Amino acid sequence: MSGTTSDTATDTPGDSEDEATVDLATDGWFSEERATFGDRLAAAREAAGLSQKMLAKRLGVKTKTVAGWENDVSEPRANRLQILAGLLNVSLMWLLNGEGDGVAPPGEGAPLTKDARTILMEMRELKAEIDGVANRLARLEKHLKRLLEGVIE
Numbered sequence: 001m002s003g004t005t006s007d008t009a010t011d012t013p014g015d016s017e018d019e020a021t022v023d024l025a026t027d028g029w030f031s032e033e034r035a036t037f038g039d040r041l042a043a044a045r046e047a048a049g050l051s052q053k054m055l056a057k058r059l060g061v062k063t064k065t066v067a068g069w070e071n072d073v074s075e076p077r078a079n080r081l082q083i084l085a086g087l088l089n090v091s092l093m094w095l096l097n098g099e100g101d102g103v104a105p106p107g108e109g110a111p112l113t114k115d116a117r118t119i120l121m122e123m124r125e126l127k128a129e130i131d132g133v134a135n136r137l138a139r140l141e142k143h144l145k146r147l148l149e150g151v152i153e
Contacts (some may be wrong), residue, residue, distance in 0.1 A: 038072040040095055040102065044088035045070075047103040058087055072131075 035043075045055050045066075052070070056063045059080060068074040076084060085092040094102030 035098060036072045037075060037095065038070040040090075040098060041084065041088075042070040043103050044084075044090045044095070048088050050088075055087065059083060 045052070050058075052066045053063045056066045059066070061080070065074070069076055081095065082092060085095055088095075090102045091100035093100040
């Protein structure tokens with residue numbers, strides 16, 4: 001019976017090594033170093049319970065425009081930024097750089113399992129790889145365009 005008591009005592013919130021790992025996995029989740037404008041926009045939109053289509057309609061833009069913002073292909077104009085912040089109930093500074101009033105990072109509501117943390121970390125690594133490949137693709141497209149323009153002229 002005393003074994004059960006000690007197990008309970010070690011499982012108290014704040015004493016668990018797993019919870020410390022969760023904090024490390026989600027600490028600064030939406031910071032400028034870890035998340036892009038698009039990441040924060042998508043998180044705020046989802047937290048507000050809006051689809052891309054619904055947000056686009058409220059802003060008076062096309063759904064593909066909102067998708068472009070969330071995928072960091074393009075950025076909204078200054079006048080739309082303030083409207084976005086208001087519609088999504090986050091601060092303008094949070095949307096831009098992750099500082100100020102925003103949405104809670106994933107995992108703050110409930111402790112994450114080891115498997116969930118592993119998946120989150122792998123997703124973060126994959127996103128970084130995808131960003132690198134996207135940048136490389138953009139450079140190649142630009143180079144090809146220049147080559148083709150030179151051939152056509």
